[in-house]
Amino acid sequence: MDHPEIMSPLSKWHRSIPGLTERFELFACQKEIVNAYTELNDPVVQRERFAQQTQEKAKGDDEAQPVDENFCTALEYGLPPTGGWGLGIDRLTMFLTDSANIKEVLFFPAMKPDDGSSKSDSAAAAAVPQPPPCKD
Template sequence: MYLVGEFLEVTCVNPTFIINHPEIMSPLAKWHRSNSVLTEIFELFINKDELCNAYTELNDPVVQRQRFADQLKDRQSGDDEAMALDETFCNALEYGLAPTGGWGLGIDRLAMLFTDSQNIKEVILFPAMRPQDDPASVKASLQAEN
C-alpha cells in the first residue's frame, strides 16, 4: 500500500486511472470477476492527487467479516490505515445487500485542481483549525472536548 503512494501516485501528473487493486488494499471492495486476488476498484489521479475513486461493494458477510478480521490484525500490529472490525455492518450484510457500488469525488480536491492550489487548506471554506494566537479559544475548545 505504501509503495503505491510512494512510487506510483507521484508519477500521475496527467489524468491517470489506477485500477484493480490487490484485495489487501481494499477491504470493502468486491473481488474482481476474472481474478480473485484483485478487487473491482479504480482511482483517478490528476496532478499527483487523488480526485475520485469508485468500487463494487462487497456484499458477502462471511468474506467481509474475514477481511475485517485480517484488517484488525494489521491494525493491532501498528498499521494506522487498517480498518477496525465492524460487526454491526457484517450483521446488516447478513440480512442482504443488493449489488451496489461506491463512488466518491472530493469537491475540495476538484477545487484544488481548478484553482491550481497545492494545499487543501487553500480551498476549504471552513477549516477545522483552532486559532493558535488566541489562548482563550484554545482553552474553551479543550474544555468542550472533555
C-alpha cells in the same frame, strides 16, 4: 485499477483475478480525486477482511480499518450488487488548494476514540450553553 484485497477491505473481489478487487481511482495533477469500486456485499467475506485489517492494525498499520459489526449485520439482511464512485469535498479541496496530503485539508477526525476519552468531546460539551435549572 484492480487493487489488492488487503488495500480495499470494502471492495468486491475481482471476478477473474484472485487476490485483487474491482476498484479504480481517478487522478488529476498527481492527486487522487475519485475512488470507485464494486461494493463487497458478502457478510462472511467482509468479516474476514475486517479480521485481516485488525491483524494489520496490530502490526502497526495506521490505515487499517476496525471491525464494523453494524455494517456486517446490515449486510446479513442483504445488499444488492452495488457500485459507485465518490468525489469527496476533502479531495476536491486538496486538489484546489494544491495540498500535498489530505490531512492538511481535513476539518474533522475520521473517527472518535473508542475509549470515550476524547478531549474534543469534553471541550465541545463545555462550549455548549446549559439551560437554567427547572423551577418547580
